[in-house]
Amino acid sequence: EVQLVESGGGLVQPGRSLRLSCAASGFTFDDYAMHWVRQVPGKGLEWVSAISWNSNSIDYADSMKGRFTISRDNAKNSLYLQMNSLRVEDTALYYCAKSGCSSTTCYTNHWGQGTPVTVSS
Amino acid sequence: DIVMTQSPDSLAVSLGERATINCKSSQSVLNSSNNRNYLAWYQQKPGQPPKLLIYWASTREYGVPDRFSGSGSGTDFTLAISSLQAEDVAVYYCQQYYVSHTFGQGTKLEIK
Numbered sequence: 001e002v003q004l005v006e007s008g009g010g011l012v013q014p015g016r017s018l019r020l021s022c023a024a025s026g027f028t029f030d031d032y033a034m035h036w037v038r039q040v041p042g043k044g045l046e047w048v049s050a051i052s053w054n055s056n057s058i059d060y061a062d063s064m065k066g067r068f069t070i071s072r073d074n075a076k077n078s079l080y081l082q083m084n085s086l087r088v089e090d091t092a093l094y095y096c097a098k099s100g101c102s103s104t105t106c107y108t109n110h111w112g113q114g115t116p117v118t119v120s121s
Numbered sequence: 122d123i124v125m126t127q128s129p130d131s132l133a134v135s136l137g138e139r140a141t142i143n144c145k146s147s148q149s150v151l152n153s154s155n156n157r158n159y160l161a162w163y164q165q166k167p168g169q170p171p172k173l174l175i176y177w178a179s180t181r182e183y184g185v186p187d188r189f190s191g192s193g194s195g196t197d198f199t200l201a202i203s204s205l206q207a208e209d210v211a212v213y214y215c216q217q218y219y220v221s222h223t224f225g226q227g228t229k230l231e232i233k
Binding site: 050107109110111112 | 122159161163165170171172173176177182214216218219221222223224225226227
């Protein structure tokens with residue numbers, strides 16, 4: 001059974017940094033691309049970033065470029081999201097999601113439960 | 122960026138009746154080299170993460186009931202539920218993954 005468990009969320013002041021982690025199990029992690037998607041409570045889904053199986057292809061939503069960095073450690077079956085210069089509007093539930101393919105140009109077929117991030121002074 | 126627009130924003134359908142949700146992309150998501158539409162549909166119930174229903178516009182994910190179907194090509198797509206069940210109450214999202222990734226705004230489906 002595929003399991004994705006996010007961690008690292010919390011309350012942080014504007015301008016500060018936070019690093020999210022996602023522990024994956026139940027599938028061959030280094031066969032698949034991985035994504036981060038966020039959702040403000042009560043609002044829609046917003047795609048954040050994706051990384052290919054071998055980290056050679058990385059993509060970000062325009063509003064996150066230059067502030068967020070996605071990475072993965074295939075030896076640890078883990079996905080990360082380094083978030084810098086956080087803004088109030090980055091407040092959301094952040095989901096880790098498994099791609100259906102090795103490349104980033106693909107749908108996501110499994111999602112974690114999410115980790116909440118609150119940016120507030 | 123490709124903008125995805127769903128219609129309607131909300132929908133109320135009687136149990137056993139057909140529900141249809143539309144999704145329009147601002148540019149084609151059809152890859153002519155492999156004839157695939159890079160379009161997925163997700164279902165999200167309250168307090169839960171999204172669940173993949175349909176990918177490549179019309180391929181049903183394993184385990185998804187066959188009352189769910191996807192159709193369309195290019196810029197216009199439809200998710201249909203042939204006979205609405207109570208457990209289908211949810212918000213439905215389309216997503217393009219042809220040029221980066223973008224979601225539609227969501228359609229809330231309720232029972233009439």
